[in-house]
Amino acid sequence: MHQHHELTVSGVEKNTPETIVVTFDVPEGLRDAYQYKQGQHLTLIKDLNGEELRRSYSICSSVGECKLTVAIREVENGRFSTYANANLAVGDKIDVMTPTGHFYVDLDDTSSRTYAAFAAGSGITPLMSIIKTTLQTEPNARFLLFYGNRTGRSTIFRSEISDLKNRFTDRFSYWHFLSQEDLEMEFFNGRLDCNKTQEIFKRIISADKIDHAFVCGPDAMIDGVIEGLKSSGFTDKQIHSEKFLSEGQQAVAPGRAAEVEGEAEMTLVIDGDEFSITSSHSVAILDAAIEGDLDVPFACKGGVCCTCRAKVLEGDVEMVLNQGLEPEEVAAGYVLTCQSYAVSDKVVLSFDE
CATH class of the missing domain: 3.10.20.30 (Beta-grasp domain)
Incomplete structure (x- = not known):
C-alpha cells in the first residue's frame, strides 16, 4: 500500500502566472520509496484551517533527472492550489504519498517506436515526464506533441518544450493550438477535438506511423481526441489516457x-x-x-x-x-x-x- 512521508520543499518556481513548479527533497533513506515511472503522480496532504486536504499532482520530472517535481496550477475555488501558489515556499513541509498511477508504457531501449501526445492545459504535466523519459531511454524513439491552451501566456512549460526541441532536434516535434488567441495559420486556432485530431493525421503525420498515443486534459478534450484516434484506426491498446477530476464530483450508490x-x-x-x-x-x-x-x-x-x-x-x-x-x-x-x-x-x- 502507498505510504506517505513528510518531505521538505526544496524549490518553487513560477512557470506561468497561475502555475508553480514544486520540487521536493527526498532523503537518502526514502529514495527507493519515491522511485517512479514516467507519467505517475503524487498525492499531497496538507492541513489547512483544521481540514485535511488531499490533492493529486502529476510528476513532471523525468526518471533520469533524479528529482521529484510536480506542477500546481491554481484553479478557481481550488483551496489547495490557491494556497500553494500564494504561500508555498522553500523549506515548507508537506506530507507526500509515494508515487502511483498507470499512465505509461514500459520502455525498451532497443525499440524504434513513434509516440504522439495530445495535451490540453495542465494535462501537459505527466506528458512532460513521459516525453523526457522516453527520449532519454529509447535512443531511436520519435515523439510528437500536440498541445492546446487558451493563450500563449497560459502555456505551461513553454520554454521547457522549446529546450526539448533544441536538444532532440531530429526526434521531438511539437505544435501549439490556441483557443482564445489567433495564430497565423487557421489550422492551429481552436481546441483539440475529434475533427482536429483527424486533420492532424491528414496534414502532419499518418496515423499508421504512430505506435502509442497519450491523451491528458479535461474530459471533453480527452473524449474528442480519443474519438478522433479510434476513427483514424487506433486500437484501445495503443491509446493511453488520464482524466482530471472534476471538482466536487461525488459518487452515488447504485x-x-x-x-x-x-x-x-x-x-x-x-x-x-x-x-x-x-x-x-x-x-x-x-x-x-x-x-x-x-x-x-x-x-x-x-x-x-x-x-x-x-x-x-x-x-x-x-x-x-x-x-x-x-x-x-x-x-x-x-x-x-x-x-x-x-x-x-x-x-x-x-x-x-
Whole structure:
C-alpha cells in the first residue's frame, strides 16, 4: 500500500502566472520509496484551517533527472492550489504519498517506436515526464506533441518544450493550438477535438506511423481526441489516457446497493493486517473505512487517481465510476473503493495487491 512521508520543499518556481513548479527533497533513506515511472503522480496532504486536504499532482520530472517535481496550477475555488501558489515556499513541509498511477508504457531501449501526445492545459504535466523519459531511454524513439491552451501566456512549460526541441532536434516535434488567441495559420486556432485530431493525421503525420498515443486534459478534450484516434484506426491498446477530476464530483450508490437492507460486513486487508467493519450498503467502501478510522490510501475520491485501488477477493462489489483503471485491471477484480459499494452482505478487499 502507498505510504506517505513528510518531505521538505526544496524549490518553487513560477512557470506561468497561475502555475508553480514544486520540487521536493527526498532523503537518502526514502529514495527507493519515491522511485517512479514516467507519467505517475503524487498525492499531497496538507492541513489547512483544521481540514485535511488531499490533492493529486502529476510528476513532471523525468526518471533520469533524479528529482521529484510536480506542477500546481491554481484553479478557481481550488483551496489547495490557491494556497500553494500564494504561500508555498522553500523549506515548507508537506506530507507526500509515494508515487502511483498507470499512465505509461514500459520502455525498451532497443525499440524504434513513434509516440504522439495530445495535451490540453495542465494535462501537459505527466506528458512532460513521459516525453523526457522516453527520449532519454529509447535512443531511436520519435515523439510528437500536440498541445492546446487558451493563450500563449497560459502555456505551461513553454520554454521547457522549446529546450526539448533544441536538444532532440531530429526526434521531438511539437505544435501549439490556441483557443482564445489567433495564430497565423487557421489550422492551429481552436481546441483539440475529434475533427482536429483527424486533420492532424491528414496534414502532419499518418496515423499508421504512430505506435502509442497519450491523451491528458479535461474530459471533453480527452473524449474528442480519443474519438478522433479510434476513427483514424487506433486500437484501445495503443491509446493511453488520464482524466482530471472534476471538482466536487461525488459518487452515488447504485440501485442494487442502495436497495439492500441492513449492513455489509467488510474485511479490508491493509499492510498485511485484516480489519473488519460494518457499514450500510449505500456508503462507499472507502468512506466506510475512513469512518472506521482505518488508514487507507486515497486522494481525489472522484474515480480518477487510482490511489484507493483495491482488489475484491470475496463478495459482490459494484463500481459506479472509473476513469483510472485499465480494462484488464477491472477484469482482474480491481475497483476504486471511493466509487465502489458492497452489494453482498459480506465482502473482502485487499489494498495490498
